[in-house]
Amino acid sequence: MPQCRSWKTFLTMMHWSMSRQSSWVQLAGHQGNFQVSKGGEVLKLYSEVEANCLDCLMRDPLRPFVPQYHGLVTRGELCYIRLEDLLSGLKRPVIMDCKMGVRTYQEDELVKARVKAPLRSDMYQKMVKMDPSAPSAEEHAQRGVTKWRYLQWRDSISSTSTLGFRIEGIMVGVKAREGTALFMFIKTIRLIKYLFLSLKMRNNSNLNDALKNSPFFRTHEVIGSSLLFVHDHSKASVWMIDFGKTTPLPDSQELRHNVPWSEGSREDGYLIGLSSLVASLAQAISVASWQQEESCEEEQISP
Numbered sequence: 001m002p003q004c005r006s007w008k009t010f011l012t013m014m015h016w017s018m019s020r021q022s023s024w025v026q027l028a029g030h031q032g033n034f035q036v037s038k039g040g041e042v043l044k045l046y047s048e049v050e051a052n053c054l055d056c057l058m059r060d061p062l063r064p065f066v067p068q069y070h071g072l073v074t075r076g077e078l079c080y081i082r083l084e085d086l087l088s089g090l091k092r093p094v095i096m097d098c099k100m101g102v103r104t105y106q107e108d109e110l111v112k113a114r115v116k117a118p119l120r121s122d123m124y125q126k127m128v129k130m131d132p133s134a135p136s137a138e139e140h141a142q143r144g145v146t147k148w149r150y151l152q153w154r155d156s157i158s159s160t161s162t163l164g165f166r167i168e169g170i171m172v173g174v175k176a177r178e179g180t181a182l183f184m185f186i187k188t189i190r191l192i193k194y195l196f197l198s199l200k201m202r203n204n205s206n207l208n209d210a211l212k213n214s215p216f217f218r219t220h221e222v223i224g225s226s227l228l229f230v231h232d233h234s235k236a237s238v239w240m241i242d243f244g245k246t247t248p249l250p251d252s253q254e255l256r257h258n259v260p261w262s263e264g265s266r267e268d269g270y271l272i273g274l275s276s277l278v279a280s281l282a283q284a285i286s287v288a289s290w291q292q293e294e295s296c297e298e299e300q301i302s303p
Contacts, residue, residue: 035080040088041070043080051081053220053243060216065207065240086230086239096229097168098277102161102261102269105151106223106245110263112148119144127153163280164273168226207238208274211257218254221266222246227277 035043044050054069070082087093124145127134134153139145145153158166211217224245229238249255249266258271 035075037082040085042083042085043073043075044083046072046079046081047244049247050242050244053216053246054081054083056216057243061210061213062216062240065210065238067239067241086228086237090230090232090235093171093230093232095169095171095231097170098165098227098229098273099160099168100165100225100227100270100273101223102164102267102272103152103155104160104224105148105155106221106247107263107266108247109148109151113146117146117148120147120150123147123150126150130157159276163276164269164271165227165277208271208278211271211274217257217270219249220246221249221255222257222268222270225270227274 033045037043051069051072054066057063057066058069067086068084070084073080073082087095119142121144124135124139124143127145127150135145139149155161160166222243225240225242227238228241230236253266255267256271257268258275259265259267259269260272261267261269
């Protein structure tokens with residue numbers, strides 16, 4: 001597979017200081033939304049929605065699974081969210097970004113699209129590049145699609161709509177890859193086990209239990225958020241990131257997160273994706289272990 005040059009939603013790593021060449025900064029999101037910073041922090045372009053979410057999460061049972069939020073800072077004319085650098089102190093980390101939920105668009109986007117939505121030529125070109133037959137005759141004539149149409153189509157051709165999660169990208173060392181196949185770039189049994197164990201346990205906490213006990217999770221529609229897996233030779237962890245499209249529900253309303261979405265329900269299917277991801281990683285461990293045992297047996301038989 002060729003090395004990925006850029007992603008609209010991407011993972012990349014960079015040196016942020018000549019004085020700390022062994023330290024790396026994790027950037028996840030749209031290109032240009034981040035700046036590097038000293039003191040073990042990453043600066044993300046300000047979003048009122050995300051800042052409000054992070055402020056709430058600092059007092060929620062999900063706190064151990066969310067990057068530390070250090071408030072806001074202004075640089076020039078722009079305001080940034082100050083976040084914990086999740087890669088600080090790690091050496092040649094492996095990273096996997098999993099977009100969670102059965103859809104990546106908000107219900108509000110669907111409503112707006114029906115009224116009036118601008119046509120996006122860039123998203124049309126992406127559709128055509130992947131599948132020339134995907135756009136309708138009208139969209140071909142207009143050479144454009146709405147953002148909602150593109151997101152809905154992208155969800156439908158990936159594991160988002162069927163499994164409730166999709167792999168946005170995997171980074172091994174300094175090489176970044178993109179793709180939707182779960183185990184395309186996972187090379188070793190050790191890495192798979194680390195990913196699985198980091199999902200099940202971190203700081204003696206269980207992510208699944210934390211989600212079920214979280215007032216924030218029950219009362220928010222979680223859209224476009226990711227689980228970020230980080231692993232190096234010594235430790236592994238999993239983090240909830242990207243809350244720019246996570247919105248609170250009307251008063252007294254709560255979501256189950258484990259049922260299919262129907263328009264108006266605002267259900268996001270986050271727990272559907274989590275269950276699928278755990279099952280997929282467990283299956284990967286089983287397959288990889290079997291392959292290793294078979295390889296060892298072949299080596300023993302070989303003269």
